[in-house]
Structure formats: C-alpha cells, structure tokens
Amino acid sequence: MRSAGKGFFITLEGGEGAGKSTQHVHIVAWLEAHGKEVVEAREPGGTEVSEEIRQVLLDTRNAGLDSQAELLLLFAARAQLLQQVIRPALAAGKVVVSDRFTDASYAYQGGGRQLGVAAVAALEQFIHPDLQPDLTLLFDVPIKQGMQRVAGRGAADRFEIESIQFFERVRNTYLERAAAFPRRFRVIDAGQGQDQVWQQVQDILQGLPGL
Ligand SMILES: Nc1ncnc2c1ncn2[C@@H]1O[C@H](COP(=O)(O)OP(=O)(O)O)[C@@H](O)[C@H]1O
Numbered sequence: 001m002r003s004a005g006k007g008f009f010i011t012l013e014g015g016e017g018a019g020k021s022t023q024h025v026h027i028v029a030w031l032e033a034h035g036k037e038v039v040e041a042r043e044p045g046g047t048e049v050s051e052e053i054r055q056v057l058l059d060t061r062n063a064g065l066d067s068q069a070e071l072l073l074l075f076a077a078r079a080q081l082l083q084q085v086i087r088p089a090l091a092a093g094k095v096v097v098s099d100r101f102t103d104a105s106y107a108y109q110g111g112g113r114q115l116g117v118a119a120v121a122a123l124e125q126f127i128h129p130d131l132q133p134d135l136t137l138l139f140d141v142p143i144k145q146g147m148q149r150v151a152g153r154g155a156a157d158r159f160e161i162e163s164i165q166f167f168e169r170v171r172n173t174y175l176e177r178a179a180a181f182p183r184r185f186r187v188i189d190a191g192q193g194q195d196q197v198w199q200q201v202q203d204i205l206q207g208l209p210g211l
C-alpha cells in the first residue's frame, strides 16, 4: 500500500543504539541536497501533545504503567502526530522521515510486551487504515552491541531498563515484519561502522523509484 497523498513516507526502525538517530541526520541532509522538502518526526513525540505523552511513556517512575495503557498512549501520540504533521506534509508532497512508527508498536508492545499482533493491528486499523510507510529502514544490530553504544547516554528510560529477553523479542518481531513486508522494508546491517551503515542507506535511497 502506498501512503496517502503524493509525498513519500520513510520510517526508521530498530532497537536501542542501532543508529537510527545518527542516520536520520544523514538521510535528511541527503534528501534536501536532492531537492526534497523534508519533514522530520520522531516517535513517541513530534507534536506538543505527543511529546507530553512521550514523557509519561519514558518516565521510570511510571513502572506500574499497564502494557495495554502503554500501547494506547503510543497510538494516542501517533494519532496526534498523523493529524498534525504527517498527513499534512504528505498531502503537500513532502518527504516525511520518522524515527519510529507503527512497526515499533508491533515490535515493542506486540512482541516485547507480548500483547500480540492482533491488538496492534486493531489500533493500526483504527488510526491509519489508509496509510503505510513507502519505505521502512530496519537498523538491525545485536542487542548487546546496541546496548554498549547507548551505555554512556545518561539515565536509562522506562524501555531501556528492560531485559535482554524483551529486546530479543523486539528484534525478532522487527525481523519477522521485514520478512512479511519485503516490498516496504529494507534490513540494514547496523552492526557495521557508521560510514558503512550510511553507505548501505545511501545505496537504498539512490535506488528508490518515486522519490
Ligand atoms: N554504526 C555505528 N557504529 C558505532 N557507533 C554508532 C554507530 N551508529 C551510531 N553509533 C553511536 O551509538 C550511539 C547510539 O546511536 P543512535 O543513533 O542514537 O541510536 P538509536 O537512535 O538507534 O538509539 C551514539 O553514541 C552513536 O554515536
């Protein structure tokens, strides 16, 4: 399914320390250098309301946050981001680059929290039945390697304190989705150095039809 509107919707997915934020910067610069109007987003967040929801989601004091409540909050933040930012940008023909989107809910809440595919699919169907990313870059890195990269990043948030088993479920769910939707997904070996990872991304961007 193509995204609604005439723009192009790119999402970046993967676990902690996979290099999403690092590559996001390169991707946006590359697109702009190729004459594209780019709108950046991140999840959860990207609007004032969504950033407030992000605070609730990441706050380690909310240790008692129920998994279903967590999933609903993520989709609440996403609904706001879609209405306020993503849909208008795509309708205006812009390229949207989002650091995470609904695949993250499949991976973290469906897989990691073990709520299952159906729960996430029901909300996806409710919030954006008409819209899928045109391209999803999955930055795949072994869990421990990713964790080592973010070790120096400061206090861990409510997701980052999860177990290795949780992150293995997240990673496996991402890879399963990439296998299930091969037209949309590109899996990047994010265990390589930054320059090699960027080279992989650039090769994909250069080969994109319709961008
Ligand atoms: N390919 C890479 N090899 C080694 N370190 C990397 C690589 N990509 C990113 N980093 C570093 O790892 C840390 C996490 O990267 P980041 O882009 O923030 O990951 P994410 O946004 O996926 O959590 C940062 O300190 C970043 O500089």
Ligand SMILES: [Mg+2]
Pocket (backbone or CB within 6 Å): 020, 021, 022, 099
């Ligand atoms: Mg990041």
